[in-house]
Amino acid sequence: MKKHKFAKAALAAVIGLAIPTLAAAEEKLHLYNWGDYINPKVLTKFTEETGIKVSLDTYGTNEEMLAKIQAGASGYDIVFPSVHMHDIMSQLNLLEKTEIGSSPNFKNIDTQFIRASTDPKAEYCLPYAWGNVGIVYNKNKVKEITGWADMFKLAAGGEKIILLDDPRETIAIGHILNGTSVNSTDEAEVVAAAKVIKDNLKNVSAFSYDSIPLVTSGDVAAAHWYVGANIFVQQNPDVLGYIIPKEGATMYQEDMCVLKKAPNKANAKKFMEFYLKPEIAALNVEQQMNGTPNIPAQKLIPKSISGNESIYPPADILSKLQIFVDLGQDLKLYNREWTSIKTAQ
Amino acid sequence: MASLETNERRRRVILLGLLTPPTIFLAIFFLAPLAIMVIYSWLEPGLYGGVIWNFYDLNYGRILGWADSKYEKFDLVYLIIFLKSVRLALTTVFISLIICYPAAFWISRMSEGKKNLFLFLITLPFFVSLILRLFAWVLILRPTGFLNQALLGLGIITEPLHIIFTDVAVIIGMTYIFIPFMFLPLYASIEKLDLSLMEASADLGATQFQTFRRVIFPLTLPGIIGGSIIVFIPALGNFIVPSVLGGAKVMMIGNLIEQQFLSARNWPFGSALGMIVMASVLLLLIYYVKIMAREDQMTSAPAVKEVS
Numbered sequence: 173m174k175k176h177k178f179a180k181a182a183l184a185a186v187i188g189l190a191i192p193t194l195a196a197a198e199e200k201l202h203l204y205n206w207g208d209y210i211n212p213k214v215l216t217k218f219t220e221e222t223g224i225k226v227s228l229d230t231y232g233t234n235e236e237m238l239a240k241i242q243a244g245a246s247g248y249d250i251v252f253p254s255v256h257m258h259d260i261m262s263q264l265n266l267l268e269k270t271e272i273g274s275s276p277n278f279k280n281i282d283t284q285f286i287r288a289s290t291d292p293k294a295e296y297c298l299p300y301a302w303g304n305v306g307i308v309y310n311k312n313k314v315k316e317i318t319g320w321a322d323m324f325k326l327a328a329g330g331e332k333i334i335l336l337d338d339p340r341e342t343i344a345i346g347h348i349l350n351g352t353s354v355n356s357t358d359e360a361e362v363v364a365a366a367k368v369i370k371d372n373l374k375n376v377s378a379f380s381y382d383s384i385p386l387v388t389s390g391d392v393a394a395a396h397w398y399v400g401a402n403i404f405v406q407q408n409p410d411v412l413g414y415i416i417p418k419e420g421a422t423m424y425q426e427d428m429c430v431l432k433k434a435p436n437k438a439n440a441k442k443f444m445e446f447y448l449k450p451e452i453a454a455l456n457v458e459q460q461m462n463g464t465p466n467i468p469a470q471k472l473i474p475k476s477i478s479g480n481e482s483i484y485p486p487a488d489i490l491s492k493l494q495i496f497v498d499l500g501q502d503l504k505l506y507n508r509e510w511t512s513i514k515t516a517q
Numbered sequence: 518m519a520s521l522e523t524n525e526r527r528r529r530v531i532l533l534g535l536l537t538p539p540t541i542f543l544a545i546f547f548l549a550p551l552a553i554m555v556i557y558s559w560l561e562p563g564l565y566g567g568v569i570w571n572f573y574d575l576n577y578g579r580i581l582g583w584a585d586s587k588y589e590k591f592d593l594v595y596l597i598i599f600l601k602s603v604r605l606a607l608t609t610v611f612i613s614l615i616i617c618y619p620a621a622f623w624i625s626r627m628s629e630g631k632k633n634l635f636l637f638l639i640t641l642p643f644f645v646s647l648i649l650r651l652f653a654w655v656l657i658l659r660p661t662g663f664l665n666q667a668l669l670g671l672g673i674i675t676e677p678l679h680i681i682f683t684d685v686a687v688i689i690g691m692t693y694i695f696i697p698f699m700f701l702p703l704y705a706s707i708e709k710l711d712l713s714l715m716e717a718s719a720d721l722g723a724t725q726f727q728t729f730r731r732v733i734f735p736l737t738l739p740g741i742i743g744g745s746i747i748v749f750i751p752a753l754g755n756f757i758v759p760s761v762l763g764g765a766k767v768m769m770i771g772n773l774i775e776q777q778f779l780s781a782r783n784w785p786f787g788s789a790l791g792m793i794v795m796a797s798v799l800l801l802l803i804y805y806v807k808i809m810a811r812e813d814q815m816t817s818a819p820a821v822k823e824v825s
Binding site: 233235236238239242260263264332334337338339359376377378379380382386389390391500501503504505507508510511512514515 | 564565566567587588589590592594595597598659660661662679681682760761763764765766768772773776777778779780781782783
């Protein structure tokens with residue numbers, strides 16, 4: 173009797189185990205992306221077309237994503253690293269070969285966006301989106317702003333400004349004003365770039381990513397922010413403005429990559445091919461208001477976006493945008509200077 | 518005799534049974550992470566996070582003085598940040614004590630029902646996410662925020678006060694967060710206070726101040742010290758308040774450690790900084806235990822001192 177009971181319990185346990193396995197047979201895809209960095213409509217459309225259920229988790233920095241993946245976070249299929257992180261992840265052998273570069277629709281991609289030096293033929297990742305980092309300002313506080321020097325002058329005149337809480341982005345402003353490369357590993361150049369920030373420090377109210385509400389309310393006149401600020405400019409065109417500084421700026425680009433440990437590699441590849449379609453890339457840009465490397469998609473997006481020079485700058489401005497590369501050991505120089513900026517006041 | 522022995526054995530078994538789970542719990546969730554920190558702090562940082570298994574003393578060298586290479590250089594800045602954090606944490610302790618001490622007296626003298634209501638109100642903020650409450654403080658403190666609007670409206674100030682993104686904002690935020698932690702231990706010791714002792718003190722001719730200094734204060738001291746420690750330790754390592762209300766311009770040791778683990782990708786240096794903080798907190802706790810031991814001695818033999 174007792175034995176029989178045990179057998180029943182065991183059977184129940186086996187069935188219990190079996191049910192979730194059956195459920196898992198339903199097709200799935202797990203994305204791990206930056207917060208607010210994909211139009212939800214793209215995901216619903218993908219599910220409608222393929223029946224694959226998509227889940228989305230978000231992160232705030234490349235390092236956060238890398239730390240989680242390195243620590244063994246499993247279950248994610250696709251991540252969206254910046255180009256320099258794409259290189260790092262390749263070196264750490266975390267990425268899966270997808271041969272996306274040989275897909276027929278890959279001809280849609282502007283080849284200048286295949287930037288990662290570890291992936292010159294796009295055998296691993298698909299260039300996803302790009303943008304620049306400029307200045308968002310409040311038109312009631314300042315009529316017009318043209319560049320970094322202008323912004324610091326504004327701050328010296330008593331208005332408040334906010335810079336990003338990011339060592340490389342913020343020290344890059346110093347590099348740009350000094351005419352040195354934002355990827356410089358020359359100690360003297362890095363120190364000089366940091367000094368530009370230190371010299372203006374007492375006029376900088378904060379280092380933060382959450383500056384949009386403060387710029388909108390007029391508590392802050394201008395802030396160092398991403399091209400995505402155009403979303404808020406569009407909602408509030410009388411109050412907000414966004415520019416690419418005339419001295420030059422940094423740009424960023426994220427690539428769509430499949431993880432080596434991805435549980436649903438076939439679905440991940442399907443998603444990449446889905447995203448190669450011009451209408452899908454355009455659908456994403458419509459909401460994200462950033463740059464797409466997909467050439468035919470650029471013709472499908474609203475004129476208000478493709479004609480906006482702060483999103484799709486003309487060639488002469490584009491040539492002044494610098495992209496970060498991984499600095500390896502020399503990142504320590506930047507972190508050392510960053511700490512000294514934060515304690516210089 | 519024989520039954521006494523089995524009793525003894527049974528007690529041991531029970532004791533073992535009771536102590537094993539918490540010991541295992543502490544070993545897994547306290548000692549193991551601590552051991553990882555200690556070990557990591559003596560290893561070489563990996564280029565992209567993680568560690569390289571080589572002995573490396575420059576993590577401590579950067580903080581304490583013997584590191585001097587291009588990448589690992591001693592800088593006084595880390596100790597300055599630490600001292601600044603100590604100062605901010607002590608200010609937080611002091612202000613929350615000033616607020617909670619009278620409040621605890623006030624609430625402890627209320628009727629039973631009201632008392633429970635107020636105790637509930639003190640713990641109420643825990644029901645809302647910390648980040649949300651801190652962003653609410655941004656709305657209150659910013660130049661066009663509620664506080665400045667109110668003060669301007671009342672004609673108390675003519676220019677908005679610039680509180681947000683300063684040390685003051687950080688102290689306000691931390692005091693706000695840690696008030697319940699100060700209040701509860703204080704309340705526990707104040708509620709136990711016997712009113713007749715104060716009456717006796719007054720009857721014997723002590724002034725109100727003397728009664729406070731000689732009777733009330735010593736009796737509530739354990740609550741004061743307990744509350745201060747419970748506030749001081751998390752305030753010292755706090756990184757979310759300085760980053761939200763201090764606009765990351767106010768840097769505390771917690772922010773520095775967070776930065777090492779994320780953007781700087783230098784886990785060993787972050788661990789070393791963490792160990793320095795922990796060592797100083799440990800010293801503080803040892804001091805506390807010593808004071809408490811002396812307290813116990815005093816209460817067990819009060820006559821000797823009081824006579825003089």
